[in-house]
Amino acid sequence: PCTDHVPILLTLDLNLQHTDSTPRCNWREVDWEAFNNHMSKMLEPHPPTPIATEDKFQQAACQLTEAIMETMVTIVPLSKPCPHSKCWWTKDLTNLCKQVSKANCLAYQMQGLPDHKCHTNLKALKNCYAELIELIKKQHWIEWLENIEGNDLWTANKYISTEPMD
Numbered sequence: 001p002c003t004d005h006v007p008i009l010l011t012l013d014l015n016l017q018h019t020d021s022t023p024r025c026n027w028r029e030v031d032w033e034a035f036n037n038h039m040s041k042m043l044e045p046h047p048p049t050p051i052a053t054e055d056k057f058q059q060a061a062c063q064l065t066e067a068i069m070e071t072m073v074t075i076v077p078l079s080k081p082c083p084h085s086k087c088w089w090t091k092d093l094t095n096l097c098k099q100v101s102k103a104n105c106l107a108y109q110m111q112g113l114p115d116h117k118c119h120t121n122l123k124a125l126k127n128c129y130a131e132l133i134e135l136i137k138k139q140h141w142i143e144w145l146e147n148i149e150g151n152d153l154w155t156a157n158k159y160i161s162t163e164p165m166d
Contacts, residue, residue, distance in 0.1 A: 025072060026079035028091065035075045042067035088140035096132060100125045 046063045049056075103122040110116040148156055 023078040023080045025076045027076065029077050029079075030075065035071060038075050039067060039071045042070055088137050090136055093129075093132060093136065096125070096129050100129050 043064075046060070046067075051057045051060055100122070103118065103125050106118045107116075107122040110118050144152075145156060
């Protein structure tokens with residue numbers, strides 16, 4: 001009705017890069033004592049013997065590989081990462097995040113008492129959490145740069161040479 005506006009049709013194609021969501025071994029959560037015990041049980045039927053021929057060597061290598069694979073399947077827990085998970089996230093950050101969340105709930109309950117110590121505790125926890133995130137991100141970046149090889153070299157160059165986009 002009596003307007004000079006022209007409608008604009010805009011189509012956005014926003015494709016997100018997702019991480020690999022296939023379950024994989026979570027080596028951080030392994031109970032190494034149980035792993036060693038299971039490995040010992042798997043190797044009991046095959047006591048160490050002198051290897052004199054190539055066939056004996058191949059047989060021993062296959063037995064060892066089977067024992068390792070069976071132990072991995074049995075003992076090592078699997079993790080299915082979220083498609084948006086951060087590769088630098090650690091268990092320490094998870095624990096500190098839970099502490100901040102609990103402190104936040106308590107501070108909300110005590111919002112009527114602004115001088116309560118839970119408010120200063122929450123502020124200190126939030127600052128510690130932010131500092132730890134920055135530290136771990138920086139450590140992850142440095143480790144990635146130190147172990148760089150192949151095409152990642154060009155990726156790093158692109159990251160460094162482009163303007164930051166916040």
